[in-house]
Amino acid sequence: MHAEHEFPGRDPRAVLHPARDGHPDAGDLTGDVRVAVVGGGVAGLSAATCLAERGVTVTLMERENYLGGRVGGWSTELADGSRATMNRGFHAFFRQYYNLRALLRRADPRLSGLVALPDYPLVHSAGYRDTFAELPRTFPWNALAFVARSPTFGWRDLPRLGVRAALPLAQVSVPEIYHRLDHLDADALLGRIGFPAAAKHLAFEVFSRSFFAAPHELSAAELATMFHIYFLGSSEGLLFDTVADSFPEALWEPLGDYLEDLGVELRTSTPVSSLGHGTNRRFVLWTSAGREAEVDAVVLAPDPAGLRGIVHRSPELGRPWWRRALSRMREAPPFLVSRLWLDRPVRRDRPAFLGTSGYGPLDNISVLERYERQAAWWAGRRGGSVLELHGYALREDVRPRQLRTRMLAELHRIYPETRQAGVIDERHELRADCPLFPPGGFSGRPTVTTPERGLVLAGDAVRVDLPVALMERAATTGVCAANALLHDWGLRGHPLWSVPTRGRSALLRSLNASP
Incomplete structure (x- = not known):
């Protein structure tokens, strides 16, 4: 495993987000600390790992009979x-x-x-073909090389671009980009920039749909953030x-063994129906088997529909405004x-x-x-x-x-x-169980912390103000959820890494900031 301060990849401008300090292990506390993690996908496994490594007693409950959530696998x-x-x-x-x-x-x-x-080439039915093999990894050289060899986007197209509209793509900062562009849909942003039709369809639409939404249903800020993560803001490259x-054999069975060695109780085929306030500890959960042992904290990390359902059936939880916000989450x-x-x-x-x-x-x-x-x-x-x-x-x-x-x-x-x-x-x-990030939805996204002390959320639908997406957002929010609980108990958290938190070019940042 990498040391906490060792660069995690090739990009020397990757950003370390240090952990808060504290006691190294829950054994330093008076009495044991028990947490239930609901959901055995990437987010739940991430949270369970970070908690168990600090000596917290963890029970992970997963609805399916396998780990991995949307990255899980089953035999047929x-x-x-x-x-x-x-x-x-x-x-x-x-x-x-x-x-x-x-x-x-x-x-x-x-x-x-x-x-x-x-490589992963892109082809259009009109005969166009783009490829990402052997591109330079760092902006602006990757963008220039792509333009130089792309059949859909060439030098002649550059003067036609709306440069002012395009600047946010190259100079993303989270969460500021959402305050600037979340009111727009991705299709409208691309229209303002004026990309050639062929490039728009082959690169941008393929990109948007691969993240489960057509461009008119996706926030322009989300598209800009994704371009920052995968192409313009990072020098890790697009490959x-x-x-x-198989997913279980390659990923989750080894990680499951690691967690069990740490003392985590892994309970698959255990759907959680609701939770409420406990008598001796803060929370009690109900599963298909009935009332569970009480715990000090809960990490809710199911898919969006599962999260809505659990909260709906748990009337004691949270505040009305928070419950309403969760009920409006869309797939x-x-x-x-x-x-x-x-x-x-x-x-x-x-x-x-x-x-x-x-x-x-x-x-x-x-x-x-x-x-x-x-x-x-x-x-x-x-x-x-x-x-x-x-x-x-x-x-x-x-x-x-x-x-x-x-x-x-x-x-x-x-x-x-x-x-x-x-x-x-x-x-x-x-x-149809992946989160949707529609225009105007950022302000209503649930965050890791909740109005209920000891209750935290994790998953790719959960807001975290770092440039992350998809599985990486799930893993990151899992760490953040664990860190929030660890901090409450005075325990040391876990560091996070991200791609650069703003665009790589000082000149473009200056132009983008000017009125």
Whole structure:
């Protein structure tokens, strides 16, 4: 595991957010300290890890029968009799995900559960193709190199840009960017800047939809923050790692063993229905098994719907304004992950991950045997391929059967060799449980701390004023939730790292700040 003050990646301008000092271990306190963590996804696992490492007694309760939440996996039997681990689709572990990677390093110091992808090209149905391989990692050289070789955005387009409107993209500071741009949607911001239509569709729309929302449903501030994290504000680069095997085997089983060695009680298949004030300790929880042992604090880290439900069924909690704010949390539109086990392989030059635009509901294609050991074993044994098709920001009334024919047709357009392939088996996961960050929503987002002392929130829907997103926001809020409780007990917290908290160019910062 990295030392607390060692740079977590390649960027020498990564920012350390030091931990508050205090007692090193809960053993220094009078009496034991007990915490219930509700939700076994990235945020809950992060919080449980940070608490247990300070000697806190932790019970983690997870509704599903597996850890990992939206990055979890479960076993399924295929039509040919073999077993496979299904999940909710491809996940990119960017090198900027400092706090998530620090969590995984607890059990896997070398991050051997991840594998690097050499590129992830983007293609448009009109014939355009962009790539991020071999780009410089640091702004402005990465942006200049992208413009120099992109077929959708060239030097001739630069004079047509609305430079003043574009400045916030290059000079993000959190939370100030939300005060400036949260009233706009991402599509309106891109219109003001005047990006060429092809670049807007191939780069920006693919980017927005990969974060579960169409540009007109996404806050412009959220888009600007994401560009800062992944491209303009960090020198870690745009390439990423993905999981080298099934999610449980590569990620969560090792971390679960680490937590159990620390004394954490891991209880899967344990949905929490509500909580209230205890008699001897601050809180009591009710699960499907009934009343649980009382605890001193609770970390609520379920998905947005789970959080709303628990709070709704817990009338003693919080203040009316806080409860109303939680009730207004929205989910992003549905997305579909379709996994196909084919009886023949795709061409050897097909990338592991391909982003698409202009191909109807199909947003990307993954070739799993390029990176996942389990899929590679199956493909080698059967002489086939394991493909994953993703469709994001779908209509609310969509059904997998309706989309299957269309998505297969688009797959055949992009990878014509699949037209002759037989489908040995298939799985379709239609979900609508990711948070939506709509225009104007920032001020109402729930924060880590709550009006209820000893009750904290964690998850990718929770506000934290650092430049983080997606899994990294979940991991970061988990650390913040643990730190808030540790501080209350006088215990030492855990440090956090982030990409630079403002744009890298002093000149652009000055121009952006001028009226």
